[in-house]
Ligand SMILES: *Cc1c(COP(=O)(O)O)cnc(C)c1O
């Protein structure tokens with residue numbers, strides 16, 4: 001039997017801009033007063049969970065159920081509990097002896113989106129919704145398809161035509177989602193699915209949904225438990241900026257609970273051709289200016305109008321973090337370095353976090369003693385085409401030993 005965390009029914013939704021509050025079971029994706037983003041707020045002063053209680057449970061999203069909104073038995077495929085690797089070789093090259101990667105590609109569908117979807121799809125059932133939907137650059141749709149299948153409810157996913165990696169489409173199709181390709185970009189697909197959900201009652205599970213982000217904040221909780229201390233810096237690739245916002249929120253909750261006494265410097269990395277958040281930080285803008293035609297090989301972060309930008313700007317500014325861009329070449333170089341020097345296979349967007357650290361280190365922007373956790377967000381097999389294009393093809397030979405020896409220059 002699943003037992004929910006204590007006091008869990010007492011949470012509510014709050015606007016991050018005007019502070020208006022709404023009941024937890026009201027199905028809204030924006031503040032009804034001012035239209036800004038919503039966040040889940042718990043009565044943290046009444047939550048009595050102990051760190052030891054958590055450490056007795058398996059490392060997973062649900063270890064932290066006292067800080068999650070789900071009160072029914074969750075829809076779970078054992079997400080989270082991903083490895084935290086010490087990047088010894090790459091760290092040494094960069095002069096960063098305490099550089100780590102949290103490999104979110106090791107989740108059930110191969111990306112961190114599963115942390116959000118186990119909570120989000122559970123909430124769909126808790127709120128008595130009969131179907132779910134999302135727009136996606138790929139991984140959100142793969143994950144939603146998986147969790148909707150597990151829950152036994154239909155899923156609709158909208159993708160930008162021609163811009164989704166093949167592994168991700170394969171997952172969405174095989175797990176039985178209704179897959180729609182939009183002749184447009186991700187930002188347009190999101191607008192459309194948002195309207196569809198409001199008019200036809202499907203449950204929207206993009207990262208504008210505050211419950212989905214609740215699951216994703218557990219990346220930070222796990223890294224804290226695995227390291228045994230708060231990392232000095234947390235580095236994430238930024239697309240819609242939901243994940244960086246979620247991890248920041250999680251650490252603020254740990255601080256309020258008295259489990260930690262400082263926050264990591266939240267650091268966001270974007271692709272050069274798709275970098276509205278970095279621009280807003282650099283130019284000290286009050287909000288991001290959308291980019292009409294974002295372009296990068298890292299399709300998971302090819303987003304010109306990040307829906308969670310408001311939360312992400314707060315996260316980066318309030319923690320003294322950084323925001324930086326990397327080129328597609330820097331991303332691909334790091335994808336190869338992670339694969340060949342550390343044995344870590346990730347998709348291009350995921351390599352952006354570590355590529356960003358390499359660039360920041362070269363710029364002298366980092367302290368060499370920092371404990372740095374990079375989130376590598378999705379698995380190498382998500383986007384095999386981009387991998388194959390970078391590598392020498394296999395050497396084909398006749399089926400005899402002399403041919404083999406000659407192929408091996410022996
Ligand atoms: C979704 C995704 C991102 C971007 O996360 P946001 O929360 O949208 O900023 C980065 N990498 C991968 C692999 C993703 O699937």
Ligand SMILES: [Zn+2]
Pocket residue numbers: 015016017018019020031032033034035036
């Ligand atoms: Zn508001």
